[in-house]
Amino acid sequence: MKPQIAVVGSINADLVLQMPKLPGRGETVSSAEPKWFPGGKGANQAVAAARMGGRVSMFGAVGDDEPGQMCLAALAQSGVNTDSVLKVASPTSTAVVMVEDTGENQIVVADGANQHATFDAAQISAADAVLVQFEIPESVIIEVGKAANGIFCVNAAPVREISKELAELIDVLIVNEHEFAQLGNPAFGLVIVTAGSNEVVAYQGGEVVAKSAPPKVEALDTVGAGDTFVGAFIVSYASGQSVADSLERACAASALSTLKLGAQSGMPTSDEVDQFLQSSKN
Numbered sequence: 001m002k003p004q005i006a007v008v009g010s011i012n013a014d015l016v017l018q019m020p021k022l023p024g025r026g027e028t029v030s031s032a033e034p035k036w037f038p039g040g041k042g043a044n045q046a047v048a049a050a051r052m053g054g055r056v057s058m059f060g061a062v063g064d065d066e067p068g069q070m071c072l073a074a075l076a077q078s079g080v081n082t083d084s085v086l087k088v089a090s091p092t093s094t095a096v097v098m099v100e101d102t103g104e105n106q107i108v109v110a111d112g113a114n115q116h117a118t119f120d121a122a123q124i125s126a127a128d129a130v131l132v133q134f135e136i137p138e139s140v141i142i143e144v145g146k147a148a149n150g151i152f153c154v155n156a157a158p159v160r161e162i163s164k165e166l167a168e169l170i171d172v173l174i175v176n177e178h179e180f181a182q183l184g185n186p187a188f189g190l191v192i193v194t195a196g197s198n199e200v201v202a203y204q205g206g207e208v209v210a211k212s213a214p215p216k217v218e219a220l221d222t223v224g225a226g227d228t229f230v231g232a233f234i235v236s237y238a239s240g241q242s243v244a245d246s247l248e249r250a251c252a253a254s255a256l257s258t259l260k261l262g263a264q265s266g267m268p269t270s271d272e273v274d275q276f277l278q279s280s281k282n
């Protein structure tokens, strides 16, 4: 049975600038032609989860503008239900994404409609898993956590302090190694720590319960790789697969997502991940 996943989070239009090397402080560099892509951690995770076989509903807000239409169209194209996404007077939030030839990136998010993100408590409580990230207000995240009956999964990115009230609601926390360190190595619930192309580690009550090494690929663009990991992990885990198996699928999905430019462009389907895992075992 495909799990029902609710994502409450950001929806951004990403302005992607490719360059040989990211600028240093005070430095000006030239970029290739600017390209617009749908993005935002919430929308990216919703698309990743839908492509991996989840029945996904998105909750958030966009402006009544062209970037908002682009983002909604991309969600719908991947099968995400966008009926509950609000259209508000503020502009759609925009991310300036600088990607250098090594695949490394820097991102600045200009906030807008994400600050008006909202949700429907009845739909949240009916979901098998609920995903949130830190690009929407903390007050909304706490209310979502209270409404959730299924697995409440928090991706603490971009990192900020986790209040005691929120910590008590979290079932699964997913962070990268830098966020983990900045949060003081949190030990509540199931904590999954990603580390780019290095091994992912899952902790329960501070003890290691599973590990997985991402497959090696020639990454073109790592923007959205973390979001792909989160979306893929939650679909497997909410389907009843073990933490170890869910990590393996999420690592494969995340690696595959880096092969195309744009956060959502390379996100694989469940079948593509199956084929990839099968071929890497042969």
Ligand code: RIB
Pocket: 010, 012, 013, 014, 038, 039, 040, 041, 044, 095, 107, 109, 135, 223, 224, 226, 227, 263
């Ligand atoms: O995680 C990648 C995302 O972060 C980008 O799509 C950008 O919109 C920022 O939110």
